[in-house]
Amino acid sequence: NAGVTQTPKFQVLKTGQSMTLQCxxxxxxxxxxxxxxxxxxxxxxxxxxxxxxxxDQGEVPNGYNVSRSTTEDxxxxxxxxxxxxxxxxxCASSYSNGVSGSEAFFGxxxxxxxx
Amino acid sequence: xxxxxxxxxxxSVPEGENLVLNCSFTDSAIYNLQWFRQDPxxxxxxxxxxxxxxxxxxxxxxxxxxxxxSGRSTLYIAASQPGDSATxxxxxxxNAGNMLTFGGGTRLMVKx
Numbered sequence: 001n002a003g004v005t006q007t008p009k010f011q012v013l014k015t016g017q018s019m020t021l022q023c024x025x026x027x028x029x030x031x032x033x034x035x036x037x038x039x040x041x042x043x044x045x046x047x048x049x050x051x052x053x054x055x056d057q058g059e060v061p062n063g064y065n066v067s068r069s070t071t072e073d074x075x076x077x078x079x080x081x082x083x084x085x086x087x088x089x090x091c092a093s094s095y096s097n098g099v100s101g102s103e104a105f106f107g108x109x110x111x112x113x114x115x
Numbered sequence: 116x117x118x119x120x121x122x123x124x125x126x127s128v129p130e131g132e133n134l135v136l137n138c139s140f141t142d143s144a145i146y147n148l149q150w151f152r153q154d155p156x157x158x159x160x161x162x163x164x165x166x167x168x169x170x171x172x173x174x175x176x177x178x179x180x181x182x183x184x185s186g187r188s189t190l191y192i193a194a195s196q197p198g199d200s201a202t203x204x205x206x207x208x209x210n211a212g213n214m215l216t217f218g219g220g221t222r223l224m225v226k227x
Contacts, residue, residue, distance in 0.1 A: 033213070104206075106159040
């Protein structure tokens with residue numbers, strides 16, 4: 001089972017460059033989200049989606065864009081990379097049973113360095 | 116704003132010891148609480164999910180409890196093994212599957 005797949009696994013960008021981090025899930029989950037993990041800061045929510053065509057901001061959305069055109073895919077776009085965006089990025093998916101939510105499934109992460 | 120704290124930040128124990136990891140949260144209006152394991156350089160693996168209406172969940176040597184009213188959860192690991200060495204993360208869900216708030220993690224080392 002593929003679960004949640006993130007590409008690429010590693011990326012080095014120059015300041016000012018743009019790129020898209022890819023995330024795909026094959027579990028037909030409604031909910032998808034992006035987190036960044038930084039030493040001393042833990043995991044923080046960037047953007048999330050409750051279904052195709054619906055996205056919203058999390059705790060640290062500045063400098064990132066998302067869209068969700070299909071249930072399976074939820075790409076994260078860095079518009080103009082900055083050194084402060086050096087981090088490990090995780091994509092997650094889950095579903096709602098209408099009452100309490102399900103466990104979240106995480107991808108293996110993308111380690112991004114901006115120089 | 117929900118805040119999640121994990122104590123201790125790091126723990127080193129000899130193999131075979133039983134241990135408890137602690138997680139506390141400030142807003143008790145949660146839908147569920149989840150414990151994850153993270154190995155160095157890897158993603159997060161879900162260990163246990165406790166729904167808000169539940170008091171505990173068990174999986175093998177792991178037992179997680181939840182006391183919503185006091186804003187606390189514990190993860191109990193029985194008979195620890197060197198393979199249990201990892202970072203353990205606690206996360207609470209305030210939006211039924213949407214938005215997780217994570218604690219800073221407990222880095223566990225089990226020595227042979």
